[in-house]
Amino acid sequence: NSGFGVVADAxxxxxxxxxxxxxxxxxxxxxxxxxxxxxxxPYLCDKWWYVTPTARSDGVGLNLMRHFARRAAELHxxxxxxxxxxxxxxxxxxxxxxxxGFEKVGMIYVRENGNG
Numbered sequence: 001n002s003g004f005g006v007v008a009d010a011x012x013x014x015x016x017x018x019x020x021x022x023x024x025x026x027x028x029x030x031x032x033x034x035x036x037x038x039x040x041x042p043y044l045c046d047k048w049w050y051v052t053p054t055a056r057s058d059g060v061g062l063n064l065m066r067h068f069a070r071r072a073a074e075l076h077x078x079x080x081x082x083x084x085x086x087x088x089x090x091x092x093x094x095x096x097x098x099x100x101g102f103e104k105v106g107m108i109y110v111r112e113n114g115n116g
Contacts, residue, residue, distance in 0.1 A: 015030070015031060015032075015068070015071050016028060016029070016030040017029050017030075017064055017067045017068060017071075019051070019055070019060045019063065019064055021055060021058070021060075026051060026052045026054070026055035026058075026060055027050060027051035027052065027055060027060040027061060027064050028048065028049075028050055028064070029046060029048065029049040029050075029064040029065065029067075029068050030046070030047045030048050030049075031044050031045055031046045031047055031068060031071075031072075031079075032044070032045065032047060033045075033075075033077060041078075042077055043077055043078040043079065043080050044068075044071070044072040044075065044077040044078070044079050044080070045079075045080045045081075045082065046068065046079075046080075046081050046082070049061070049064065049065070049068075049081075051064070061096070062096055062099070062100065065081075065096075065097070065100050066100055069100055069101060069102075069111055069113075072111070072113055073113045076113060077113055078110065078111065078112050078113050079102070079109075079110070079111040079113065080108055080109070080110055081097070081102065081108060081109040081110075081111075082107075082108050097109045
């Protein structure tokens with residue numbers, strides 16, 4: 001069994017999602033609204049995204065990103081994921097992010113939700 005939940009809402013645009021398998025925490029993603037210095041348009045940016053090694057082939061990371069992207073859409077915010085493109089990367093990550101509606105732009109993944 002696995003479950004997901006929101007464990008923190010630090011401000012209007014900040015969210016942490018966690019994933020459990022049984023009673024064991026196996027993944028988490030956290031993001032908040034940010035803006036580029038040249039623009040006042042906010043976007044949701046991941047601050048961390050981690051899945052334990054034993055849960056990485058179970059779809060936990062994909063489900064966490066789906067929840068994260070859904071929250072951004074509810075807020076009418078675009079999403080920028082810097083961590084994966086610059087730290088992990090690779091064809092498997094590209095396919096996973098594409099399946100959730102992201103495009104790779106340079107070293108980051110971008111999902112437009114009507115804000116940009």
